[in-house]
Amino acid sequence: xxxxxxxxxxNLLRYKRRTLLxxxxxxxxxxxxxxxxxxxxxxxxxxxxxxxDSMLGHLQVHKRGYVASIDNLPLHLNLGPKDxxxxxxxxxxxxxxxxxxxxIKFGGMFSNFEETTNVRLNGIDPAKEVLAAPLLSGRxxxxxxxxxxxxxxxxxxxxxxxKGMKVKLGDTVVIVATNSDGSVNAATFTVRxxxxxxxxxxxxxxxxxxxxxxxxxxxxxxxxxxYAIRLKNTDTLDETxxxxxxxxxxxxxxxxxxxxxxxxxxxxxxFSNIAxxxxxxxxxxxLMLISIVLVSVMNVMIMAVFxxxxxxxxxxxxxxxxxxxxxLFLVEGLSLxxxxxxxxxxxxxxxxxxxxxxxxxxxxxxxxxxxLSPSVDMGEIIVVFLLVVLISVxxxxxxxxxxxxMEPVEAMRHV
Amino acid sequence: MSLIEARDxxxxxxxxxxxxxxxxxxSFEIEPASFVSFVGPSGSGKTTLLNLVGCLDKxxxxxxxxxxxxxxxxxxxxxxxxxxxNIGFVFQDFNLIPVLTVAENVEYxxxxxxxxxxxxxxxxxxxxxxxxxxxxxxxKFPGQISGGQKQxxxxxxxxxxxxxxxxxxxxxxxxxxxxxxxxIDLMKxxxxxxxxxxxxxxxxxxxxxxxxxxxxIEDGLLKGFEDRRxxxx
Ligand SMILES: Nc1ncnc2c1ncn2[C@@H]1O[C@H](COP(=O)(O)OP(=O)(O)OP(=O)(O)O)[C@@H](O)[C@H]1O
Ligand SMILES: [Mg+2]
Numbered sequence: 001x002x003x004x005x006x007x008x009x010x011n012l013l014r015y016k017r018r019t020l021l022x023x024x025x026x027x028x029x030x031x032x033x034x035x036x037x038x039x040x041x042x043x044x045x046x047x048x049x050x051x052x053d054s055m056l057g058h059l060q061v062h063k064r065g066y067v068a069s070i071d072n073l074p075l076h077l078n079l080g081p082k083d084x085x086x087x088x089x090x091x092x093x094x095x096x097x098x099x100x101x102x103x104i105k106f107g108g109m110f111s112n113f114e115e116t117t118n119v120r121l122n123g124i125d126p127a128k129e130v131l132a133a134p135l136l137s138g139r140x141x142x143x144x145x146x147x148x149x150x151x152x153x154x155x156x157x158x159x160x161x162x163k164g165m166k167v168k169l170g171d172t173v174v175i176v177a178t179n180s181d182g183s184v185n186a187a188t189f190t191v192r193x194x195x196x197x198x199x200x201x202x203x204x205x206x207x208x209x210x211x212x213x214x215x216x217x218x219x220x221x222x223x224x225x226x227y228a229i230r231l232k233n234t235d236t237l238d239e240t241x242x243x244x245x246x247x248x249x250x251x252x253x254x255x256x257x258x259x260x261x262x263x264x265x266x267x268x269x270x271f272s273n274i275a276x277x278x279x280x281x282x283x284x285x286x287l288m289l290i291s292i293v294l295v296s297v298m299n300v301m302i303m304a305v306f307x308x309x310x311x312x313x314x315x316x317x318x319x320x321x322x323x324x325x326x327x328l329f330l331v332e333g334l335s336l337x338x339x340x341x342x343x344x345x346x347x348x349x350x351x352x353x354x355x356x357x358x359x360x361x362x363x364x365x366x367x368x369x370x371x372l373s374p375s376v377d378m379g380e381i382i383v384v385f386l387l388v389v390l391i392s393v394x395x396x397x398x399x400x401x402x403x404x405x406m407e408p409v410e411a412m413r414h415v
Numbered sequence: 416m417s418l419i420e421a422r423d424x425x426x427x428x429x430x431x432x433x434x435x436x437x438x439x440x441x442s443f444e445i446e447p448a449s450f451v452s453f454v455g456p457s458g459s460g461k462t463t464l465l466n467l468v469g470c471l472d473k474x475x476x477x478x479x480x481x482x483x484x485x486x487x488x489x490x491x492x493x494x495x496x497x498x499x500x501n502i503g504f505v506f507q508d509f510n511l512i513p514v515l516t517v518a519e520n521v522e523y524x525x526x527x528x529x530x531x532x533x534x535x536x537x538x539x540x541x542x543x544x545x546x547x548x549x550x551x552x553x554x555k556f557p558g559q560i561s562g563g564q565k566q567x568x569x570x571x572x573x574x575x576x577x578x579x580x581x582x583x584x585x586x587x588x589x590x591x592x593x594x595x596x597x598x599i600d601l602m603k604x605x606x607x608x609x610x611x612x613x614x615x616x617x618x619x620x621x622x623x624x625x626x627x628x629x630x631x632i633e634d635g636l637l638k639g640f641e642d643r644r645x646x647x648x
Binding site: 003007010011013014310311314315316317318319320321322323324408409412 | 466469471472491492495496497498499500502503504506510512513514515523524526527528572573576
């Protein structure tokens with residue numbers, strides 16, 4: 001085997017320029033795939049992190065039917081005291097859950113004493129919200145998140161609303177809301193902070209303390225209409241969802257349907273479709289790499305066999321078995337693939353290190369200056385490497401087979 | 416026992432609709448350690464015969480035993496193994512492998528038949544290069560040596576696997592006169608030393624002089640036999 005490798009390598013070196021060109025082509029292909037997937041991977045995890053960590057959480061629990069009518073922020077689908085008790089008990093017992101935060105979401109009127117407009121608000125328990133959506137405190141454009149985030153009597157106003165209504169930190173505003181009986185109530189709040197908008201649902205909502213929300217809506221018992229849940233490890237998303245569903249499956253409503261609904265962030269955010277698109281693009285880029293490798297290696301190997309017909313005849317005549325001739329050419333194609341993908345991988349790693357030193361800054365929607373720092377995904381590199389090597393061998397198969405089937409006498413007559 | 420035993424050997428080529436009877440029924444026997452030449456005009460069937468004996472082609476009919484094996488029945492892979500173990504080849508245009516050095520060319524058949532350890536291989540190669548007088552050129556590539564030197568390397572390569580038979584189809588056709596004689600003499604002396612049978616074809620009457628046994632072949636038939644060894648001449 002060592003001898004076959006030696007002879008195959010010698011043959012590759014015989015046509016230095018051709019070998020160099022082909023392996024450069026493979027190098028560029030490998031570079032494109034690895035760079036593309038590491039940059040899009042960084043983009044994906046950054047965006048997903050933004051979405052889940054600043055608003056959605058990884059999972060959410062609502063009363064059945066809530067998400068379908070979330071645009072109206074209905075109050076009649078609130079989780080009652082028993083539901084709250086049950087859900088918190090289950091969430092507290094699940095291993096994969098890091099934190100959860102109850103929310104009362106509602107729509108109301110926002111007034112600065114001169115003008116009035118609509119506002120969507122989240123009533124939150126700051127101590128829990130900080131754990132379930134850690135990036136919320138990072139969204140403060142003005143004001144300080146501090147430890148309390150939002151205290152009783154305070155409100156966090158989304159940036160667009162603050163601009164449109166010309167409110168500043170410390171201003172007093174009035175929130176008017178209709179509770180579930182249809183009666184109207186109002187309360188005043190001090191502006192504690194102005195929040196940067198983020199991509200995705202709820203990215204332009206305001207925040208008040210959950211107790212203030214309950215008081216405004218004349219809710220006297222412990223209620224919520226949403227639970228946002230943060231996982232310890234996002235890889236356990238599916239199994240934790242399943243475990244949670246199983247634990248809550250015993251709870252049925254009057255119609256005999258499950259009382260609660262569970263959604264992952266993928267269902268809640270349109271970004272999961274972008275992530276899927278990226279995966280499809282990655283697939284096509286890989287497909288292009290496969291074609292590049294297939295065509296270029298096959299081309300080189302067909303040439304190699306054609307140029308060496310007489311030589312093949314000679315080695316067959318002096319006793320080289322067909323299987324050996326086959327492996328001689330397969331190893332030659334294999335070496336070409338390894339050469340190309342090895343340099344490709346090294347160049348890619350170098351490029352990734354460069355990008356880590358000088359991260360790409362980009363804007364997504366209204367978010368400016370996001371920094372992409374691509375990371376090396378060893379799994380991806382190994383997959384690409386093996387793919388290229390495998391395709392190189394496959395591409396050499398036909399020419400190698402042809403070489404091994406040659407009749408020595410005829411082949412030696414070839415000039 | 417004879418090394419080669421041919422009985423009523425026939426070979427017909429089909430080139431499109433045309434049939435060419437290249438060999439029309441040859442019978443002969445060749446003893447081990449002989450130095451044999453097949454002579455005849457162009458198209459008489461020398462190459463065809465050597466290809467059959469060398470297990471590179473199959474007879475249309477008749478039987479052919481080489482080193483005790485009925486070679487006509489060997490398949491592609493077994494044929495290759497048989498050639499690797501029993502027959503050495505010297506070709507008219509040398510057919511050395513250009514990417515390998517002189518020494519590696521001689522070593523090549525040993526690697527292909529998975530013979531012996533690396534050390535033993537190198538020793539054998541050194542001995543053979545010594546025997547053909549090419550030791551000082553061992554590291555050169557075929558492109559860097561002359562025709563006569565190439566053919567000496569080819570002879571060494573043919574002998575690498577210690578075959579009982581070396582076949583050489585027109586081994587001197589591409590060499591000048593002097594060099595041709597040197598190569599034939601080299602083969603003759605190796606035959607003496609190693610008791611290897613050499614079987615070569617030529618249409619050069621002067622080269623034929625060197626052979627001990629001469630078969631004349633004409634139009635696919637044996638027309639003459641001459642044994643010039645002492646006592647038989
Ligand atoms: N592959 C083939 N297909 C058809 N006819 C062939 C083939 N090989 C040889 N022949 C024919 O068989 C006959 C014998 O050819 P062969 O090559 O054995 O002659 P030769 O004695 O070696 O001639 P030369 O001295 O020119 O090499 C010739 O008539 C030739 O045309
Ligand atoms: Mg001939």
